[in-house]
Amino acid sequence: xxxxxxxxxxxxxxxxxxxxxxxxxxxxxxGTNLFQKKLPEEFIxxxxxxxxxxxxxxxxxxxxxxxxxNIEASxxxxxxxxxxxxTGSAKYxxxxxxxxxxxxxxxxxxxxxKQEQLHTSMAGLSDYFxxxxxxxxxxxxVVTGIMWGANVAATFEQVAENFEEVQKVEGSLSVVLxxxxxxxxxxxxxxNKDKSKFEKLQISLSGDIxxxxxxxxxxxVMRVFKTVPSRIKTLNEGKGQQVIFVLYPLKRMAEIxxxxxxINRLIREVSHLVVMRVEDIFEDISTGKRKFNDFxxxxxxxxxxxxxxxxxxxxxxxxxxxxxxxxxxxxxSTLLQKIRxxxxxxxxxERLLDDFDRxxxxxxxxxxxxxxxxRNVTLKICVLKDFQPKKHLLKEITSIKxxxxxxxxxxxYLLHVSxxxxxxxxxxxxxxxxxxxxxxxxxxxxxxxxxxxxxxxxSDLENDKDKANKCCIYHAARGKIKSKDYYQDLL
Numbered sequence: 001x002x003x004x005x006x007x008x009x010x011x012x013x014x015x016x017x018x019x020x021x022x023x024x025x026x027x028x029x030x031g032t033n034l035f036q037k038k039l040p041e042e043f044i045x046x047x048x049x050x051x052x053x054x055x056x057x058x059x060x061x062x063x064x065x066x067x068x069x070n071i072e073a074s075x076x077x078x079x080x081x082x083x084x085x086x087t088g089s090a091k092y093x094x095x096x097x098x099x100x101x102x103x104x105x106x107x108x109x110x111x112x113x114k115q116e117q118l119h120t121s122m123a124g125l126s127d128y129f130x131x132x133x134x135x136x137x138x139x140x141x142v143v144t145g146i147m148w149g150a151n152v153a154a155t156f157e158q159v160a161e162n163f164e165e166v167q168k169v170e171g172s173l174s175v176v177l178x179x180x181x182x183x184x185x186x187x188x189x190x191x192n193k194d195k196s197k198f199e200k201l202q203i204s205l206s207g208d209i210x211x212x213x214x215x216x217x218x219x220x221v222m223r224v225f226k227t228v229p230s231r232i233k234t235l236n237e238g239k240g241q242q243v244i245f246v247l248y249p250l251k252r253m254a255e256i257x258x259x260x261x262x263i264n265r266l267i268r269e270v271s272h273l274v275v276m277r278v279e280d281i282f283e284d285i286s287t288g289k290r291k292f293n294d295f296x297x298x299x300x301x302x303x304x305x306x307x308x309x310x311x312x313x314x315x316x317x318x319x320x321x322x323x324x325x326x327x328x329x330x331x332x333s334t335l336l337q338k339i340r341x342x343x344x345x346x347x348x349x350e351r352l353l354d355d356f357d358r359x360x361x362x363x364x365x366x367x368x369x370x371x372x373x374x375r376n377v378t379l380k381i382c383v384l385k386d387f388q389p390k391k392h393l394l395k396e397i398t399s400i401k402x403x404x405x406x407x408x409x410x411x412x413y414l415l416h417v418s419x420x421x422x423x424x425x426x427x428x429x430x431x432x433x434x435x436x437x438x439x440x441x442x443x444x445x446x447x448x449x450x451x452x453x454x455x456x457x458x459s460d461l462e463n464d465k466d467k468a469n470k471c472c473i474y475h476a477a478r479g480k481i482k483s484k485d486y487y488q489d490l491l
Contacts, residue, residue, distance in 0.1 A: 006248050105156045113240050281328070289362075399461075
């Protein structure tokens with residue numbers, strides 16, 4: 001689009017006026033007005049532009065959300081890099097999934113009502129403009145048009161037990177919601193079997209209209225959506241809220257007013273290729289975040305049963321990832337504003353993007369590399385999943401003798417495991433583990449089975465004279481160890 005033409009920017013909860021100054025380098029309203037006094041009504045055309053549409057968002061990424069909501073490329077970059085913050089009623093725009101087991105679907109009702117447009121060529125308009133405003137170095141454009149209406153979003157959210165449940169619920173929501181672009185009366189006939197799929201969904205509303213209701217189900221949401229047109233009628237003389245700004249260059253306005261500008265504003269946009277690459281960077285960051293959070297979610301039920309050193313390494317990596325994400329966003333934000341203002345070349349942005357995969361701790365490549373290095377944690381959890389935590393696993397150990405004395409009346413079997421022993425003799429570890437699980441399966445009521453993990457309890461057992469030096473099964477009765485390799489002794 002040529003720089004002399006009018007451009008559009010979605011308001012994203014911002015409020016302006018005809019004549020408000022705007023800086024497209026930062027996508028911010030400057031705070032002052034081009035006109036030094038109120039314009040007569042004849043300078044502004046108000047026309048009906050009634051239109052209602054619906055959008056179904058699966059919140060997989062900001063890029064997907066922005067594309068479906070028709071966010072302009074330049075504004076998209078400002079939102080992604082944090083130049084413009086997403087707050088308040090537009091929060092649904094940044095509600096992306098942070099792990100693979102989160103179900104999050106947003107249904108958006110988009111209403112347009114009226115369009116206000118300044119007659120820039122009407123005689124007499126030049127009597128109202130401010131020369132100082134035209135010379136404002138912190139502005140590049142002026143708001144010459146406003147589209148009114150409202151966006152209202154209902155977000156359905158649930159944490160699933162597995163990925164199959166995610167697909168099932170999201171698929172069912174899609175089937176129910178997609179056929180519902182409502183004109184007039186909404187028809188929603190959910191069968192009981194459909195309702196049962198959605199019982200665990202938590203529902204929240206956000207948008208340009210204050211709604212004091214808390215919908216409990218899809219039917220409630222649709223009832224609220226049907227009231228949106230009547231709610232809009234109570235706002236700003238029936239226009240609703242501002243949803244789109246039409247912006248016109250100040251340079252062009254100066255020509256219309258025959259005002260010779262004393263300042264030279266440098267305005268540049270990055271290329272379409274760089275826009276796509278920046279989008280890909282944030283897609284990659286989101287992917288890496290989901291992978292890491294999936295890993296943490298898998299560990300969470302077992303976090304008290306794995307090594308403290310392993311947990312510390314994960315916490316450190318998480319902190320490093322978050323810090324790198326914030327730093328990356330800040331660097332891209334600063335550089336983007338410099339490029340737009342003519343203070344930096346696009347090649348600087350390209351170099352930053354080129355180094356991302358290899359060097360950035362928040363890239364999905366870096367996360368995948370770290371998770372491969374921590375495969376021992378995954379393998380440990382695979383072993384632990386075969387046991388009942390409260391029955392077979394210990395969070396803390398005082399001594400082996402103390403364990404045996406507490407189970408004096410039982411036949412006690414202690415499986416000793418560690419990563420080091422499995423690495424040295426995987427065959428023995430496999431056989432001992434398999435035999436131990438079969439013993440649990442066939443055990444009698446007076447038998448007790450305990451796993452002693454030396455990766456977790458190494459420091460507790462360091463000076464214990466009864467500690468093992470390989471993967472093995474101890475058998476004890478009446479507090480005394482009868483065998484230190486029960487599996488081998490039975491062969």
